[in-house]
Amino acid sequence: DTAVSQTPKYLVTQMGNDKSIKCEQNLGHDTMYWYKQDSKKFLKIMFSYNNKELIINETVPNRFSPKSPDKAHLNLHINSLELGDSAVYFCASSLDRAAGNTIYFGEGSWLTVV
């Protein structure tokens, strides 16, 4: 049973396209995250949702729009893709928003923009 699952795992697309990455967790957690690992290998938070409510929104271009239809799902939609968006995107979840909770990561989605 995959606790945090995200699809697709690999995505190659052209500049200017719009794409979505879906994420689901079956852990019953209240809080979900999107992290980005760029070419320099930094793993940085992009967004955090708690019970479908946005609580963290780092300085991410507004081409990136997270959507949480329910607390078990947090999808990431990216408009007008650019070359610099190529990265690995990790979905994650934790019991709640308090620091100190273990964060569980999905396997990652490898996005390549050509």
Added chain:
Amino acid sequence: DQQVKQNSPSLSVQEGRISILNCDYTNSMFDYFLWYKKYPAEGPTFLISISSIKDKNEDGRFTVFLNKSAKHLSLHIVPSQPGDSAVYFCAASVYGGSQGNLIFGKGTKLSVKP
């Protein structure tokens, strides 16, 4: 502005010997530290954590040491096994904070040779 630094991008160790992975941080507000392990094509998985009220936490072959005055922590793996070969990320947060996001280092790739 790297708040969490792992200055060694890679480390090679012989099987059975000790592996020592180092991490430095700059934000004195951090009081909760974690190590994550990541295999290729998988998401990071939680390994061990330590809060600032302790200077050592041990879990089987893994021990994390925290030196608050030096803003330094280290992960010791003994004895090292080939299956430990992975990228290890150090992460930090403010325990009890309202936001559960972690600040990650760039990771250290550990190779354990048989």
